Amino acid sequence: MCCVGECIIKYVLLLGNLIFSIVGLVILGLGIAAHVQLQEITDLIPINLSIISIGIIVLGSFVFIIAFLACCGAILKSVWMLITYSICMLIMAGVKIYLAVVMFNFLSDAQATVTGWISNGFNSENPSPAFLGMQTLFSCCGTTGSGSYGPNPLPPSCCPSTDQNQCQAEDAFGGCSDLVASWFTTYGGAVTGILIGVIVFELVFMIFACHVVNTIRNRKYTA
Template sequence: LESATMGRSGYTCVRHIFCTLNVLMWLCGCGILGVGIWLRLSYAGYTQLLPKYSMISADSLCIAVGVIIFIVAFFGCCGSWFQSRCMLVTYFSLVIFMFVVEFLFATLAFVFRENLGGTLKEELTEGIKLHYNTSESNSLENIWNHIHKEFHCCGVTNYEDWYLIDAWPGKRNVPASCCLSEFANDTACGYEGNQDMWYTTGCAEQVQMWFVERLHIVGIVGLVVAFIQLFGLISSMLLFCTVRHKRTSHTYKSYDPAT
């Protein structure tokens, strides 16, 4: 009797933790989805940073990740609350699928890490040439202005990336945001011949350095996500097996000839 009571207590504890965790993940998914929609509506120009890869823009990734977390957490929470074996199996399958996709992405990123940087630089440069237009509000201009000011850089590789673009045909100008902070108020700073007033480092290099300096944060987030997924897998199977056992026992007792 005592072991049965402990078993029920353990099952109840795992069920409540699992349900609470998935509610929090569901709210997190809603938040990420909301951020993605906000980025899509407010900063549509981000899709023009990488013309051929607009599907991996910040807003698209946030929307995709938010929807996936929303769906997975929904099945986990409902499966736990209603003790539904079908939902628990669906949750388990979705988490396994996420594990496989994450592993494939990590493997591809590692294998093609040498080519990835060059490809991104080419795409960013192509985006500047094709889509940079100073006459459009909330466009690529605003995004590059923010990048220049935030990372104290100019262009993708260097300021020469801004030469001969459609925004100023035939001129070797740069955006005013490329100007050093001490020349920020000089309206003529971005004009041809004022190279001494511009940032000389490319933004690709600066962003890469910023990312490398925060790899430990990425690692911690990755470990937390992996732990949550592993806990979800184990918990969902424990709950599934317990629910199946309870229903099997109930069915057996219902048809027991001795009763």
């Protein structure tokens, strides 16, 4: 029999990782479905989108395997499974700490960095398909607005209307630099917050797993 505290830790570890093993399977299924769908349009797209779907499949598989290890380790009282789980959680937490630091450093100077990216990629006379796609995606025009194009005609993506002849300066969207920088700041901050939350979760569950391992070993020595 285990004391109340030990039982709570064990079953929290089991339940939490059971949920994450299911999440891993869902991610794996979504990755497989996306990979199958992308095969139909791969020839039409100049970039290899299958890398994204393969990455999702690998992520889902990894999450499932690690969470399944913890579940089996808690049920079977397997020391090696729980130790392997703890090591993997520590490694993943370390990687996420690195990513959080990188994100924090990026966000501290996001405005200047993104503005530099957009300015370097902008060509008023012959805007690239990628830049035009960004204008469509963010509903923006040029770097600072329609004036970025000078005397050149505005592309259809600068206006709500897709008619080239109807895109006039007074109807054009605002500049892309501030809008895209604001998007990076908002969603980058959200991603950083999520990373910190996941790091805390991983460290707490790693401690739980180590506690269960210590309990199992102590019982073997006192048996």
